[in-house]
Amino acid sequence: MGLKELENKSIYIIREAYAEFDNPAILWSTGKDSTTALALCRKAFFGEIPFPVIHIDTGYKFTQMYEFRDRIADEWGLDLIIARNEEAMNAGMGPEKGKLECCTALKTEALMQCLDKHGFDALFLAIRRDEHGIRAKERVFSPRDEAFRWNYRDQPLEMWDQYQAQGEDQSETDGTILIHTRVHPILHWRELDIWEYIKRENNIPVNPMYFANDGKRYRSLGCEPCTSPIDSNAKTIDEIVEELRTTKIAERSGRAQDKEKAFMMQKLRALGYM
């Protein structure tokens, strides 16, 4: 798809979700994908995002990510909510206790607590199909139950942009309590599309960690202990676009939690991970 088509489809999805749900919010990691998703929300709503922006803070993020977050939140006037699982953080949770356990406690559970507190019924997430095989199987509107579980064996029928926005009456009909729906406005974008779009738009902020420094750059941003840079000399957006046109290295190759064991990502996601 061309950039215009990608953008149109995303804006359509964002406006559909905003019309269908009472209390949505968007997750923002400060990375390139969710920052692009925020930029698309700004377009959809003519500049002002009419719902809160959640940053899940594990306490392990890179300093540059916190700086970037605070600067952009201020520039764009975001209604920022910082979600932290203080109890687990105080109890010393960390990747050395197991990556599945750490991601679950500091990300998934932090998000659960945030949803409990604010009662959001829809969450925008900037995942993309080409990032990971499991994410490729997602719907645009994807329901989660009260324990955040993703029933991937029985996903909704989703045809012709008729996304299924399940309401709470679901509980009366088949006993499942639907807590929230994940909305994926950039599911159809590829990594290269994101960078080409950032290049074209010329006003989407980019965390400097994506640009090469001493022959290394980050291709995907996460927590400091579990994220490594790749070898690269791409110092500008143009050079990143060029690099991605030819690379055979996977985008999330620097993300440790994906590859501890087979189907790790599926296990994480079945537990409510993003």
Add this chain to the structure above:
Amino acid sequence: MMSVNVVLVGHVDHGKSTLIGRLLYDSESIMDERVEEIQKLAEEYKHRFEFAYFLDSFEDELKEERTIDTVSLMFKSKKNYYTITDVPGHKEFIKNMLTGASHADVAVLVVSAEEGVQEQTRRHMFLLKMLGINQIFVVVNKMDAVEYKKERFETVKNQISELLNSFDYAAEEILFIPVSAMEGDNIYRGSKGMEWYKGRTLIEALDEVKISEEEKVPRFVVQDVYEVDGENTIVGRVESGMVRRGDRIIFEPSGIRGKIKELKIFGGHLEEAREGDCIGVTISDGGIKRGDVFGLVESPPKLTKQFLGEAVLLGKELKKGETLELRCGTAKVRCEIKEIKEKIDSETGEVMERNPEKINEHDAATIVFATEPLVVEKFAEIPELGRFVLVKNSKNIGAGVVLQTNFFS
């Protein structure tokens, strides 16, 4: 470059996932790490390396050796960008097949040279026809398993041609390609084992696809109304045709008329907007709601209260007289199943019963729907507003197309 959406359909185990895996691999779209990961998984699960593993990502899919849910992957050839969609070949996953197929421009029907036409070959054919996907290629796969014999290819080809004709496709205009997804014959490169085949490879055939761009009358669906800089801005999508600043328009069902003052996007204005564009529109009057559709005064949207549709049911049952919700565009209305005219076998396309009291899961039917006032168009004329989903207890349980608007039997 053109963007083309391709869906692969066909019976279970006829090699759809393997074929896509092969296309991705041969077009060098697979990351090195993914190949290593698959090799590791194959060892762990004591399977041999399979191209299908590039697509089947659920643990259950690998264990059960079958595709459960649809997946779309992107790759590019020298000519086009492709989004290629794999769908499950089991009857129990028809819902996922429809989800995957609904956006396709082109379908590739995969049939095993060993087994020929099977149940899901027929059902998928029927559903493609209903979805209005008229551009089809047929791939006769697993030619390696029949020693690349031309005779076997011809036999299977004849069998499929008969099926295509029975679903009103012109079989003689459809390209049949003998391939082996496993070995890579006639997919990205030609085949040494099948020198008798002089036709195009699959990628050559796909690269020659044309997507029709015939100009349709303008239709715009309203998603919402926002206040932007103190002004009511109607946001939505141009579903067909083109709209321009200054156009005289009419909204239905609200009945409001007006002239387009501005076409807005964030930080600017447009003079015109085309099919697919998501924009904001301002007019002098208020009162527009989500679900409204506008068109030009000279070619206004048609309001209907009763229409004839063909639908397939994914829920348990649908009874005559029942009320449920129908969604078309952004409209959401109550509808009554006024009459079930014909119950149709979604495998064979044959009429099973006339005027039945109900239909069951996986049945198709022609149905008279009585609705609250609604804009629908004939699927054959403006497909974007000629297709609908049926919703019961907040779940999408069926999908269909409009055969005739304002239909009173």
